[in-house]
Amino acid sequence: MRAVSANRRRILSLWLPRLPIDRIMRSRAAALPDAKPQVVVIKDANALLIHSLDEAAARHGVSLGQPLANARAVCPDLVVHEADLAADAHMLEGIADWCDRFTPLVALDSPHGLTLDITGCVHLFGGEAKLMQSVCDALTARGVTVSAAIASNAVCARTLNRQVHGRIVPDGEEAATVSLLPVAALGGSEAITLGLRRAGLKTIGDVAARGRNEITARFGAGFTRVLAQALGEADAPISPRKVPPDYIVEKRFAEPVATDTVIAASLSSLAAMLVRAMAQQGKGARRLEACFFRTDGLVRVIAVETGQPVTEATVIDRLFRDRLEALNDPLDPGFGFDMIRLSASRSEIVVQQQRDLDAHVHDNDELAALIDRIAARIGGRRVVVYLPVETHIPERATLPLQAQQHLAAATAADWPEREADEPPLRPLRLFAQPEAIQVIAEVPDGPPARFVWRRAAHAVVRAEGPERIAMEWWRPEGQGLTRDYFRVEDEHGLRFWLYRDGLYDRELEQPEGRPVQPAWYMHGLFA
Numbered sequence: 001m002r003a004v005s006a007n008r009r010r011i012l013s014l015w016l017p018r019l020p021i022d023r024i025m026r027s028r029a030a031a032l033p034d035a036k037p038q039v040v041v042i043k044d045a046n047a048l049l050i051h052s053l054d055e056a057a058a059r060h061g062v063s064l065g066q067p068l069a070n071a072r073a074v075c076p077d078l079v080v081h082e083a084d085l086a087a088d089a090h091m092l093e094g095i096a097d098w099c100d101r102f103t104p105l106v107a108l109d110s111p112h113g114l115t116l117d118i119t120g121c122v123h124l125f126g127g128e129a130k131l132m133q134s135v136c137d138a139l140t141a142r143g144v145t146v147s148a149a150i151a152s153n154a155v156c157a158r159t160l161n162r163q164v165h166g167r168i169v170p171d172g173e174e175a176a177t178v179s180l181l182p183v184a185a186l187g188g189s190e191a192i193t194l195g196l197r198r199a200g201l202k203t204i205g206d207v208a209a210r211g212r213n214e215i216t217a218r219f220g221a222g223f224t225r226v227l228a229q230a231l232g233e234a235d236a237p238i239s240p241r242k243v244p245p246d247y248i249v250e251k252r253f254a255e256p257v258a259t260d261t262v263i264a265a266s267l268s269s270l271a272a273m274l275v276r277a278m279a280q281q282g283k284g285a286r287r288l289e290a291c292f293f294r295t296d297g298l299v300r301v302i303a304v305e306t307g308q309p310v311t312e313a314t315v316i317d318r319l320f321r322d323r324l325e326a327l328n329d330p331l332d333p334g335f336g337f338d339m340i341r342l343s344a345s346r347s348e349i350v351v352q353q354q355r356d357l358d359a360h361v362h363d364n365d366e367l368a369a370l371i372d373r374i375a376a377r378i379g380g381r382r383v384v385v386y387l388p389v390e391t392h393i394p395e396r397a398t399l400p401l402q403a404q405q406h407l408a409a410a411t412a413a414d415w416p417e418r419e420a421d422e423p424p425l426r427p428l429r430l431f432a433q434p435e436a437i438q439v440i441a442e443v444p445d446g447p448p449a450r451f452v453w454r455r456a457a458h459a460v461v462r463a464e465g466p467e468r469i470a471m472e473w474w475r476p477e478g479q480g481l482t483r484d485y486f487r488v489e490d491e492h493g494l495r496f497w498l499y500r501d502g503l504y505d506r507e508l509e510q511p512e513g514r515p516v517q518p519a520w521y522m523h524g525l526f527a
Contacts, residue, residue, distance in 0.1 A: 008171050010150060011238070012116040012132060013157035014099075016092070018145040019112040020052035023091045024081050026143045037075055041068050042083040051083045088112075095144070096241060097299040100291065101339050102131065104248060107154075107238040115154045115238050128168055136166075142297060151177075153236040155229035159185045159204075174232025179205030186226055192219050204230065245289070245343035249273040256295050256336020263292075263337070264321065270342040271316040278347060284309025285344035290320055292331065293339040300331060304376045307368040307404035309348045315369070316342075319376045326377040364411065371403045385410035392469055394430060394485075394523065423487070425467075427497040427524030434521035437498060441520075444504035447486050451498065453522050458490040466500075481507050481518075487526070495526035 020040040037057035041048040048068040060075035072078055096114055099106045105117035125131040132148050139146045149160035151169040159178055160167045163185050169177045181204050183196045201207045208231055216224045228234040249270050292300045304319045375383045385406055386398040438452040447463035464487040471480035481502035489495045502518040
C-alpha cells in the first residue's frame with residue numbers, strides 16, 4: 001500500500017441495508033433463533049412490495065421489490081410488517097447522532113446510508129481499519145446490519161459498500177478497485193442499467209473503457225459525473241447534516257461517567273481548553289453546545305447563547321450549570337457517558353474596549369451577563385427588549401426582539417420624552433389583543449360613564465380624551481376604523497386605557513342609512 005498523505009480527503013460510507021426490519025426487531029423483544037422470516041412491505045401503485053427483509057426471509061428466496069403475493073408463494077410463513085418511513089428516518093438520524101462521536105461531518109445518504117468525512121481524525125482511533133471496525137462492531141451489537149467502505153470520495157465508497165463490506169481503497173486506486181463491480185453498483189436507474197447491459201457493458205470497468213462523450217450522449221451527463229466520481233477522477237462533496245463548529249474540544253473516558261461531580265468537572269476543563277483555543281485567534285464564543293454521548297448510543301445536546309463574545313471559562317461553566325439545573329428533562333446518564341464534547345458553533349472577534357474609566361461599559365457587561373444567565377434558564381426567546389417604531393398605532397409602536405442579540409440597539413434607542421408633570425400618554429401594560437367591553441357613553445363621541453370588563457362593573461369618575469387615531473390606510477390589509485382613546489379612572493382609583501372603534505355617524509352605518517353603535521375595547525392598564 002502506498003504512503004498516505006496527511007491532507008488528502010477520506011470518506012467512510014455506511015450502508016444499513018436492513019434498517020426497517022432492524023428497527024422493528026429492536027423495538028421488540030430479542031428474536032428467537034427459530035423465529036419466522038420477517039419482511040416489511042410498502043404500498044406502491046396499489047401493490048404491496050417487499051421493502052425490507054431479514055436473513056431468514058432472504059434464505060427462503062424472498063427479494064427486495066418482490067410483490068408480497070409472490071413472496072408468500074415461496075415462503076408461506078412470512079411475518080409481514082407495514083413500512084413506517086418516518087420511524088426509519090428517525091432511527092437513521094439517531095445513528096447519525098451517534099456517529100458524531102467520530103467526526104462532526106456526518107451526512108445522510110438516504111434512504112438507508114450515512115457518509116462520514118473522517119479526514120484528519122483517523123489517528124484518534126488507531127487508523128482507518130480500526131475506526132471502521134469500531135463503527136461496524138458497535139452497530140452490529142445494537143442489532144443493525146451494516147456494510148462499510150472507505151475511499152477518497154463519497155461516491156466511490158458508496159459504490160463499494162453496496163457490493164463488498166469492509167474495503168479500504170488506497171488513494172489513487174479507486175478505478176482499479178471498482179472496475180470489476182457490476183454497473184448496477186453505480187446506483188443508476190433501471191433503464192440505464194438495462195441499457196448498459198444490452199450494450200454489453202456489464203462492469204464498471206467496461207463502461208470506463210468507453211469514451212466519455214459516447215456515454216454522455218447515451219445516458220446523460222449525470223451518469224457520466226457519477227462514473228467519474230466512482231473512478232476517483234472527480235470529487236464528490238457531501239452536505240453535512242450539521243454546520244461544522246468553529247472550535248471543538250472533547251474528552252473521552254476509558255470508563256463511562258455518570259456522577260454530576262465528574263460531569264461538571266469535565267465541562268469545566270473543556271471550557272478552559274476551548275477558551276485557550278479561541279484566545280489564540282482573538283475570538284469569543286456566541287453559541288456553545290455541549291454534547292453528551294451515552295454508552296447505549298443516545299446523544300444529548302445542551303446549547304447556550306450569549307449576547308457578547310465569551311472569553312472566560314468561568315462564564316461558560318456557570319452558563320452550563322444554570323442550563324442543566326433548569327432542564328425540564330434532566331440529563332439522564334443511563335449507564336454513563338463515554339464522551340463529552342464542547343464546541344463553539346458560532347464565534348466572533350473580540351473587540352477590546354476601555355474598561356477602567358468607562359462605567360457604562362461595566363454596566364453593559366453586567367447586564368449582558370445577567371441576560372445570558374436568565375436566558376440559559378428560561379430560554380433566549382423569553383428574554384426580550386423593545387425598540388421604538390415610527391408609527392402612531394399603539395400595538396405597532398414597539399418591536400420586541402431577543403435581548404441577547406439586540407441589547408446594544410435597545411440601550412441606544414431614542415424613546416419619546418415624557419412631558420414634565422404630565423401623566424403618561426400610554427399605559428404601563430398594553431394588551432396583545434384588545435378585549436371587548438360594554439360601555440355606557442354619550443352619543444356621538446362622549447367619554448364613557450360606566451363600563452363592564454371581565455364581568456366586573458366600573459363607574460367612571462374621571463376621563464381624559466378623546467385621542468383620535470386613524471389607521472394606516474397604506475397597509476395591505478386595508479384601512480381600519482378610526483379609534484377614539486380615553487384615559488379613565490374608576491371609583492376605586494384604577495386607571496384604564498380604552499377606545500371606541502369607529503366614528504358614530506361616518507364609518508358605521510347600516511344599509512338603510514341608520515348609524516350603528518360603535519364597539520368599545522379595553523387596550524391597557526395604567527400603573
